[in-house]
Amino acid sequence: MNDVIELRTLRVDAIIGVLEKERQRAQPLAFDIDIHRSFAKAAKNDDLTKTTNYAEVLTLASRIALEGQFLLLETLATRVANAILEFDAKVTSVSVAVRKLLPPVPEDVASVGVRCTRRR
Numbered sequence: 001m002n003d004v005i006e007l008r009t010l011r012v013d014a015i016i017g018v019l020e021k022e023r024q025r026a027q028p029l030a031f032d033i034d035i036h037r038s039f040a041k042a043a044k045n046d047d048l049t050k051t052t053n054y055a056e057v058l059t060l061a062s063r064i065a066l067e068g069q070f071l072l073l074e075t076l077a078t079r080v081a082n083a084i085l086e087f088d089a090k091v092t093s094v095s096v097a098v099r100k101l102l103p104p105v106p107e108d109v110a111s112v113g114v115r116c117t118r119r120r
Helices: 020-024 040-045 054-068 073-087
Strands: 004-014 027-036 093-100 112-119
Touching: 004 054, 027 054, 027 073, 054 073, 073 093, 073 112
Parallel strands: none
Antiparallel strands: 004 027, 027 093, 093 112
16 A cells, blocks of 8 residues: 655644743744555545545644643654554554754754654
8 A cells, every 4th residue: 555645844833842942932843744544445435534634633733732842853753643543543654754943053954853653
């Protein structure tokens, strides 16, 4: 199976980081999520109930980021990936990338981030 639902550049402002200034105000994050699962039945019958509802996944990822106030991007990415696997039993694997769009570093870098993949 090669079916993948791709969610690109979900933007969320959340509190995340270990530095004091990161703990005081939300900063912009971007998520990329790849959901691996068959959607052949959904495509055949044009039926939303036979696939993963990406709107609900976006809400789930946003809620975890907003409520978590994590220290590490690694923790946030892992929590989102695990939650997606729990959300839909038909998902065989999920990859979650999270990037800080304004990282607190002196170097000129577009973003810093992590990616994790979890499988059943």
